[in-house]
Amino acid sequence: MDLYYEVTGTGKPIVLLHSGGADLRDWTFVAPLLAENYKVIAVDGRGAGRSPSPVKPANYIQDLLDLLDHLQIPQATLVGHSMGGQIATDFALEYPERVSELILIAPELSGFERSLEFKNWMEKVNSALPDMDKVAELSLSAPLYQITMASPQRELIEEMLRHHLKKIGEWTTFESVWPKPAIKRLEHLSVKTLFIIGEVELPDNKRVAEHFQRVPDIRFVLLSDADHMVTLTHPNELTHHITRFLEE
Numbered sequence: 001m002d003l004y005y006e007v008t009g010t011g012k013p014i015v016l017l018h019s020g021g022a023d024l025r026d027w028t029f030v031a032p033l034l035a036e037n038y039k040v041i042a043v044d045g046r047g048a049g050r051s052p053s054p055v056k057p058a059n060y061i062q063d064l065l066d067l068l069d070h071l072q073i074p075q076a077t078l079v080g081h082s083m084g085g086q087i088a089t090d091f092a093l094e095y096p097e098r099v100s101e102l103i104l105i106a107p108e109l110s111g112f113e114r115s116l117e118f119k120n121w122m123e124k125v126n127s128a129l130p131d132m133d134k135v136a137e138l139s140l141s142a143p144l145y146q147i148t149m150a151s152p153q154r155e156l157i158e159e160m161l162r163h164h165l166k167k168i169g170e171w172t173t174f175e176s177v178w179p180k181p182a183i184k185r186l187e188h189l190s191v192k193t194l195f196i197i198g199e200v201e202l203p204d205n206k207r208v209a210e211h212f213q214r215v216p217d218i219r220f221v222l223l224s225d226a227d228h229m230v231t232l233t234h235p236n237e238l239t240h241h242i243t244r245f246l247e248e
Helices: 030-033 062-072 083-094 116-126 133-140 143-149 154-169 205-213 234-246
Strands: 005-008 013-017 039-043 078-080 097-105 193-198 217-225
Touching: 005 030, 013 030, 013 062, 013 083, 013 116, 030 143, 062 083, 062 143, 078 083, 083 097, 097 234, 116 133, 116 205, 133 154, 193 205, 193 234, 205 217, 217 234
Parallel strands: 013 039, 013 078, 078 097, 097 193, 193 217
Antiparallel strands: 005 039
């Protein structure tokens, strides 16, 4: 196993999958709370944090399967945030027997077509290249970060993003391997699912939530006064909902 991961606590295993542009520090405040009752595995995805950069098209689903096999975990709860939520969803569709519960925090969704508004914003961000400071400034000026940027966690999110932008300069490829788009298969998601999203979000991310209403066994939680980085700003409330869901 070449991915970097940290294990804390004992008990039922929970794997934490961070958001894009971040690393396992996404769980800085959540992981210790969950570790009071569970075995928590926080992992740096390929190309993020202290994990190696991809030298061939990244297969995040295979990476997660390899991690579970390496740790000899036959079944785990998956908690995925944003991009980590997309990975967790695709994994649960491919290997439902390896997932006891699925917890998604403002997830992305493979096969979802982003709006023109979002694409224009990304074009504006990318036009700032190669000025990484400007890229970071434009990225974090988006409405979905407004609560976090006004919080004490502003420094942490800025540090993670700048580290990630520097890290991707080492990537050999930006291609990735995915199974059949999850958006076409949500009706077949058999794992008990909890979907958590902040009140302050992009319209696209709210539309993703609407798609997840097709999942047979799912519960939705809306956190008021929270944006996309609810993991950093509302760790206690987030942990409460996760723990209550698992204890049921």
